[in-house]
Amino acid sequence: MTQLSIRRGVTTAMIYLIAIGFGLFSLTRLNIDLYPKLEFPMLAIITQYTGVGPNDLETVITRPIEEVCASVENVKTVSSTTQQGLSLIMIEFSWGTDMNQAEIDVRNNLEYIRDYLPQDASDPMVFAFDVSSQPILYLTLSSPDLSQAELRYIGEHDLEPRLERIPGVASASTMGGMKREIKVFADPMRMRAHNISLQQITGALQAANLQIPSGMVDNDRLEFSVNTAGQFTSVEQIASTSVATYNGAVIRVSDVARVEDGFTEQRQRVWNNNKPAVMVILQRQSDANSVTVCREVAKRMPAIEKELPSGVKVETMMDLSKFITQSMSNLTSTAWQAVLLTFLVLLFFLRNIRSALIVAVSIPVSVVTTFAVMDQAGLTLNIISMAGLALSIGMLVDTSIVVLESIFRHHDDKKEKLREAANNGTQEVGMAVTASTLTTLVVFIPVLFVPGMAGMLFRDMVITICFSLTISLVVSLTLIPLLASRILRIQKNLNPNGMAMRANRVISEWLDRLHTAYARALTGAMNHKKSVLAATFFAFILAVVWMFTAGGDFIPKTDNGFLAVSVDRSPGTSLEAMDKSMQELSQILKEKIPEADNIYANFGQGEGIMALFSSQNSAEGDVTIRLKERKDRKRSVFEIQDDLREELNSLPDMEVKFADRGEQLFSGADIIVKIFGHDLQKSEALANELEAKLEKITGIVSITSSIRKATPELRIDLDRQRIADLGLSAAQIGQVVSTSILGSTVTQFRDGGDEYDIKLQLDKKFRTSKEDLENILIMTPTGSQIPLRAISTIAYTKAPRAILREDQERIVTLGIDISGRDLRRVTADVKKAMKEVSLPRDFRTEIGGTAEDQQESFMYLGLALMVAILLTYMVMASQFESLVDPFTILFTVPLSMIGVAFGLMVTGTDMSVMALVGVVMLVGIVVNNGIVLVDKINQLRQEGLGLEAAIQEAGRVRMRPVLMTAMTTILGMFPLAIGSGESGETWAPMGRAVMGGMTVATVLTLVVVPIIYYYMEFIGSRANRFRKAREQRRLEKGIVHAEE
Template sequence: MLLARASIERKITFSMLYLIVVGFGLFSLTQLKIDLFPDIQFPVIGIITFYEGVGPADIEKLVTRPLEESVAATKHVKKVNSTSSQGSSIILLQFDWGTDIDQAEMDVRKRIDLVRDLLPEEASEPLVFPFDPSLQPIMFLGLSSSSLGPAELRKLADERLEAMLERVDGVASAVTQGGLERQINVKLNPLQLAAFQLSPLDVVGALQREASLQPAGRIETHSQNLSLRILSEYYSLDDIQSVVVKYVKGVPVYLKDVAEIEDGFKERFGDARTNFNPGVVIQVNKQSDANTVLTCRRVRQTLSDIEAILPEGTSLGIVFDASEFIMRSIYNLRNSALQAFLMSFLVLLLFLANFRGSLIMAVSIPVAILATFPVMHLAHLTLNIVTMAGLALAVGMLVDNAIVVLENIYRYHESGTPLSQAADVATSEVGLAITASTLTTISVFVPVLFVPGIAGELFSDMVVVMCFSLGASLLIALTLIPLLSHQFLKIRPEGAASRWSRRIREAQAHLSGKYLRILHWCLGHRKKTLLIAGLLLVISIALTATLGGEFLPRTDQNLIIVRVDREIGTPLEETEKTVLDLENIVREEVPELENLYVLFGAGEGITAIFTGTASYTIFLRIRLSPMEERKRSQFEIQDALRKRLQEVPGIRFEFIEPTGFTTERPIEVKLLGPNLLQNRQLAEQIKASLEKIPGLVDVSLNVRESTPELQIIPERERLNDFKLSVSQVAHIISTAFQGKVAALYREGADEYNIFVQLDRRFRRQKEAIANLLIPTPAGKLIPLGQLAQIREEAGPASIYRENQQRMISVGCNLSGIDLSSAVAKIRQVLQETPIPSDVQVLIGGTAQDQQEAFYYLRIAFIAAVLLVYMVMASQFESLVDPFIIFFTIPLAFIGVGFMLFLTQTPLSVMSLVGIVMLVGIVVNNGIVLVDYTNQLRRRGMPLHQAVVEAARIRMRPVLMTALTTILAMVPLALELGAGSENWSAMARSVIGGMTTSTLLTLVIVPVLYTIVEELESRIVKSWRRWRSG
């Protein structure tokens, strides 16, 4: 082969080329970003709109539906989900995978602009944002103090610490939760307002007028020009108290006459606790393109600067650091790759009994990996658990081509051929075979690149890494291996070999003899041989059918997230009492606890998507010690917590998987239809049935019991009599009970809101609503009770919609049951449940993702088989020979079934990708056998002799390549470290498939080759007789 001869003749040139590759590889490695997962662009856009003080039904009618109807017409929208809750509307648009999300975001904004004028004026501007896992904080920092109170801690975090953290390279924002925020509260007394014939709007208007900035012009003196500036802002509480709200017969009515002015705090709607103590928590969010590990490292470095400015007795500690699990996962995969490299080297040494030869082959692995890093850098790939897994999985395969080449060189030189000639001839002899083998392996990965959905996005980076590393290994086998063999390989004569080498050769000769006896028997009993293989395949398929299935393996991330809900309408103070009870449970049940962060009450801004906007909601983030330091897994601890939480009255809870890939639960039975009451009753019936299925846990409805509300129904005729509008009345009610920022209070460089609202003791009285005075244009004040009906009713806590239909779902988590089995049992329940004709029932959640992924991976498997056939047909210039080799694929399925059954590993996306990989890997041994058999036939050797001789000669490289691939997968299959659960199913599939395929290929391929050749010979002879006759 020209490449081999060129590398031997121009060894300096090729040596320099490989040094350049190694140099660029090392440089590129230092430039790669480190993250947990690939940079996946999720095709989801969120729209969040706030309309404070408005109930879910009105939010749905006034905000959600107009927005839904408009944005649903955006191109490539696959699904529209919305949640209308108290004071907020959240819409999630799911687009087809592969959609340009930046363009989609622009299109969504345009669609919103079309209906913006139809939304209430008081509603906030709809916030549009692409859904991104980077929205989740990368760090939580807990601020506590023995000398500062909650207000001082909050001020310290808001004014100093946030700014210092946001200056860190890679940090997008730092958001403070918990503590108290200073605010000037104007607490209105409705009795005093009534006495002076005033309304809350009068107070707001007076504060705004007194604080308004008016242009005052300029004054010119003989020496200079001066601007006139009126300082009308509020600088003291006396300034506020002295504001004149109204004159009664020439006597001023001051603000202090109708309200209490307090230098206080914002009313709490949510709070945070860390490690069983009240405190302030700072959430650190990274920029979307920032390196998570480097950003967390820089934040840690900044903490030392922050500690220097903190008051005595105050500390800032790390509650959660996302980079810790990332680095543990990366280190685990790195160690797996190193272990795979070591085992591959030992296999080579064992078979060749030649240290130099083994070292030459071992060099090919790091060089091929280093050659991949520049490609990763140019393709903007990150160093994450997916790309690292690709490299770890590839380690055993990278040496395959080198093994075939070097073993052939070794054999030629051992038989007396000069080393320079052996390196050239031996490489040329197997060059086409290993090229075809590499192309078949690469070709099976190509269809995976076209798999849509999260599975395709996850594996695309791994596929790119494996394809380029395998391509590099082929060039190394054709150039670097002959070059190094020519320069360094030495083989001792039989008499000069060491005792260890002689023993290895004797063992190999003994193994070869045993193998040839088995092969001769199989060739003499071809029907029995094929029957045994077929029987094993049937048994394997039967075993696989018992395994069940899942989407992606559950990973122990040292983190448990629990959402707990109290009864709807529970005030924040009562919710906080429940938090203390939950903390006691965690303290008792989780000795493995490392950190605890609790957020309860309403979230703010985008955070509301993850935490909700209700005072009765609690989120616990339970950080566990590293997996290697615990006896119990994360999931065993979850089960223990679940038992204790079930004993707490008045709550419902669910455990949330911290993957960030979906906001849905493993299984969600969705009921879509117009009649909420009917859907609710049906959902309760289904829920009761699901709770009886073992393994389904945390079964609950997405809707809660109705929330109590006071409904104000305006009497329009009365309003018309007083020349009032509904919006005017609503504005007054909103100001009185929800409150309004009227102006700003300035203290030095700081500004604080002046907040006008009824005193809390009056807001707790229902009759205060009926007694609220409404001013008329004629100057009269009319009690609200005379202008509207006021009644207490129950309304929905939240209204969920999917694709513009009201939706109620029954969701559950799984414990001790696989996803496929659970879905099968749920389908059986649904078949036995009467479903009204106007109700559509869907099974969603992760189960739907699994179904889609399995469907597309089956298509990818078929495409991989076709591509492999095309490559082999091109190599052999035959349409028949590839069919012989194709029988190695079902031989691999035998091992897959037995391995997954013995390890009780359910079928998942990972195991299916492993099966797709096997299509390209297992045929390689068949290619080597058939290719050499054809070469011997072309040299004139008889059929049976050629088959046996090819099998004898190729047995050693076949076993070597198989063992290196199998042993390289063992560290991943054993789940020895953090994040290894992700890859164990794939590794086990490959190990099982390679084991049976290799052992059976050595006998089945020769048997099939002889059958096909004899059959072809008979057909040719019959054709010739027919033509001549």
């Protein structure tokens, strides 16, 4: 391959130009997104039953759905949250499950029980989790002149259709404001006087609002369709609808009720910068480019605003594309910095700009060509894949450095012509660089099979690194020798007083001194082998101890420019009271956070899919603060949280905590303690006891109990014997009570092409107290009416705000958020506290949340590390055709662990999933220097040099390429290890782990590996002598026996 590429130079150049062209074309086709295409093996089922409490909802909706879903194939866990008016069931499947088939199976099972669910409940809605379906743009509508109802109408009828016509927009949905609704407020006093029931009013309105097709009329010339137009055309017609006839008089709706053209009862409110607003949320199509879609919306928005009523202002509350763009720009800048540092390292060691450019050309060629492979593989440009490219920058030149250094030696030392040197030099190290690249590639194979969040996140990064490294290997074996044979020239006849020559002399002198110092160090180490090995072993033990005892986190949180605050008031707090509290909190946040650009508040019941992410209680809400860009503020998101936490915790009648906007990707709180048991009172007592112990643990800043606050409830206990005697049923009574208090939609009113609900319920003044509830009239089959108190007992009680279940068992959770201390240590303290609590029979506790994700990811990545070491050994054994040499080289891995521990400890970085992935990467990187060194020792020994002489000479010859490849990798990681800019905190642990491990491993490889090689050869030679002596003795014994 090398010889052909040199001989057919033009052909080789054309092939690479074509590859680069495809790469640049593919770059324009790649979608830009924040995360890769993450397919969570989860489904959500949402069922709304407005006005029904958690206890009843659990019985009639949640449990039946759980039972049929648990039988679906590959279900791992079924968990649910049942709260006022809402049942949310989450089904987690095993990784690798076909989610399309799983969704079909779930829908089929739901069909079996659909007829058994309450008729007034919504149909269960099934949603598949898809990160790409998350909202990418939040817009707010406000106007000083228009009402909330008018703004809502503009959002739904004017803005939504225009936005949905923009290419790439999947849907636009409006939240907040009020909807028009025709209210029929019944008066129980007048109903009793006319002996009219709610069921009669419902039937009358439904019968009077019909359009009935009545056939065709043919007059021999024309044919006419006949339609009986019986639909309401005005609110007055609704009021004049006949309900019944009493003593010859017609009783109309207006005689027993008040009809009002009003609005739905507001259950959700939106505030933008302390002003009422309506929010419009945009979701993109799954194959659309988030950045392109948001830019297109911004481009068209001025024209759209002009078409809206005067005074309506549309503002961008949150634009996900900005964080994506900033993160990508930061990673691109990191990559360019890595390229520059790598080039400077090459220039420093090679002292020849042509040589440095020849090696450096492998970076753009490999990266650009990788874009074409990414496009064909269906990958996107996201922070994960871009981080893979940034990580690989320093490694892309490793094989090219070794090849070019070999070409140099053949040209300088063996006086070969450039073309001959290019071919022979590449052939000499071809197998070594191929094996070294394979060792780097195989370590990533186990990461691809890591299940869970870690494996899913790192898939794009691993694939990108593997693509680019494979291409760089081909480049080093074809393009590098071609360029070397054509344009490489050794610098001669330079001006001895020129700047270039002076710099050359300084670098040469420095490298000569480094060679001399290394030779002395290696000689000293060889003379004190046991001491060096003992010291190294001791350092390794200390590193391992530190790793197992140091702090540990899952994935470092990043400053995304948004601050999220969740608010919780006492159950039963009205929407009006919550409104006032949210305004006060927003004002405090505005004063305390000068970095705030926008403050948005949302509270009340979420609508549709947003019910997944919103509360269903008027006493709960969220505040989102959009901060100024990172460069325009001094404090990070985390510093602002720490500065405000104590003050917000002291607010009266309000529980305020900070939330992570990205936590829906993971498992919510940092640590979740789950208490399993059916008796909620006992579970609450256990939770309170445990919470008191947890509050004493350092690092815990907030604890949220799922059962701490109960919701006030009026409970109706029916006298079943009495209602049976009257010929009534519990369902009939429940329907009357529901219509009286909650109201029911009896029919629709059409106006100008739009359709509005007609809702029947008791007038507000007749449904405000327990006495009003007792006075609700129930009509018996005989036509008489009796009050509800005559057939039931009504009492004040308390119900849990939400009932949580997991695998069809009730649970109570304690959500724990931490700050100022690592997750691993806090989790260990939490487990100790859990053991101190005595559990009743049939009760148990478990740990969940991010802590569970961390433990699972650490376990699988630990297994991946062991498999990576095994695969690396196998590749090296195949290269060397030896079982001993690969074992010798593998000692570079524990040497790197010393550096990892040192690097993380010096920078104050906790061991995290990112750092652990860096450790896995190191397995394939650090052995490359060992391969180059051991391969040279073997070559020199085959040429006749003695063991120690070969070791000394190999160290001298390979020191420069070892240092060059190490320095390019180390400095290539440096911009990433700094962790500056958007999403920089995420990747810093990985960069620091690789930098620390590579630095220490490089130094120790040049000293310790020769000693280990020496001992391996010494043990091997002694074993050979022993084996030969044993065979000789056997031979002699055989001769003696033959003579006898």
